[in-house]
Amino acid sequence: MKFVSLAITVTSALGLAAIATARTVSASSPLGGPCTNKDQYGCGNKSNYNNNNDYAFYCTPENIVANVQDCDCLKCCAVDDGVATCL
Structure with missing residues (x-):
């Protein structure tokens, strides 16, 4: 009985750790964060987000x-004619 109780406790703790980790990863999204060039599109790169690849965004x-758009590569986001795109 003690073994079953210990197994359930460990499994529950691991499950909670996975949930906490998932929340940390999603919390690193730039969406809703600050930006400097108001009312313009831009490109960004944030460690621990999008596998460290670029992202395009709009600064309100x-x-x-x-309006974050994840890019598939590093240094492949560009702003052209006021619009940010992943190349």
């Missing part, structure tokens, strides 16, 4: 990151 008039 309130200087908040919105």
Whole structure:
């Protein structure tokens, strides 16, 4: 009985650790974070987000990151004619 109880406790702890890790990873998204060039599109790169690849985003008039588009590569995001795209 003690073994079963210990096994359930360990399994529960591992499950909670996985949930906490998943929340940490998703929390590193730039969406909703600050940006400096209000009302413009931009490119960014944030460690521990999108496998360290670039992302394109829109900076709202309130200087908040919105409309994030993840790129598949590093240094492949560009702003052309005011629009950010992944190349």
